[in-house]
Amino acid sequence: MKEAFYISTALPYVNSAPHLGFALEIVQADVYARRQRLLNKEVFFLTGADENSLKNVQAAKEEGISVKELVGRNAGRFFALQKTLNLSFDDFIRTTEDRHVEGARKLWLACQKDIYKKKYQGLYCVGCEGFYKEGELIDGLCPEHKTKPELIEEENYFFKLTKYSKAIQGLIENDKVKIVPESRKNEVLNFIKSGLDDICVSRSAERAQGWGIPVPDDSSQIVWVWFDALSNYINALDYAEDGQKFEKWWQQNDENIIHFIGKGILRFHAIYWLAMLISAGLNLPDTIFVHGYLTIGGQKMSKSLGNAADPFGIAEEYGADAVRYFLLAEFSPIEDGDFTLEKFKIRYNADLANGLGNFAARVSALKNQFLETQLLKIEKTTNDKIEETEKTVARKLEEFKFNEALAAVWELIAFGDKHINQTQVWKITDLKLKNQIISNLTAILNSVAAILNPFMPETAARITHLKKGDILFPRR
16 A cells, blocks of 8 residues: 555635735645655645634625625635646635534534633634733734734633643654654743643634534534634544545554644644544644745735735746745745745746756757767766755655755756856767767756656646747746
């Protein structure tokens, strides 16, 4: 049997259309999924839309439309990223679907021994859909959304998170659930060691304005959106029905359940989600990869802050692969990176038009014009460089270092360009030597195409079929 990989993104809120910040996450996950498929692994790649948040209720009210209409429209925009960014996800789950609602209610009942009701007062950030302690605020504001939390006082259901504190700490310390990078692992451990509290897992139906999943046997309460949304990872696998997909991809998958998430939702995945799964007696994820944020002017790119860049417009002008390349190559995947259109254009022209595009055009022209025989066996120096690049890229991808993997590919391109410039093959009269050089260059180009397949699938396919006059990336 093939080794099975279950890969997921977080579910974005659909209070508005997607921005480039979410595109970063889903492109990273897509590259990882494509890479595993190329290695002949079996892959299930999931994404979707979180439709049950208060943010969606508020956004619909502002537009003067129903919540159902708003989430349906915006979920469609997120699904449209599949074509716009050439994504290969296998399923797209909406949290208003029956399979999700039934699964979320089933998980609640499976955790019911750890759920109790009490009156509570706390500071709630609608943007985060979570409570904050006073000490966690910055100048009285949510550290994530820079807004003042609401003081909420209700009787709600609570989950006994404190019961699982030591167990979760041990799992993370021993890398039974591996958090990448190490700095995020330490962040979670420090948070746990500072002392966990039981968490509120419902809100009144009145405050939720009737939107969301009712608590089983208590319609006066709505399941907290995070308890609801986190269950999507198993609900997409037919958890509600204990289906074969659930057994194969979750329960019997001991090494390759991988969540791609942003740093702002780390505690929800690395603490709350693990506790819920332990409480329900279910298998745990193996790896949580935590990426940084795209920022604009140093601020997190956010629909709430109104500084979001549009992936559809940029992809329409420059192409899906150009957007994919920029998101993967420009920034360290684990740190914040500031986006400007000027940076995008510089990277596009330098690396794609003048770098990859120019090298591919040169090699294709030399091959079409000067190759006299069948391609020859490539020389050892060239073969060694190709093998070194392939090993480096494989290692960097296993470490989720997408930018460093691409840097290695561009070193191979530079190696090929240098080979062209030094040999000046068009001046050589020795046919065997000329054919040998062109064979080396063709092997380099073919290797570049093969390695780039998960990163830039359309470009990889075009490289090996370039015809005279074809331009991969027109200069802008």
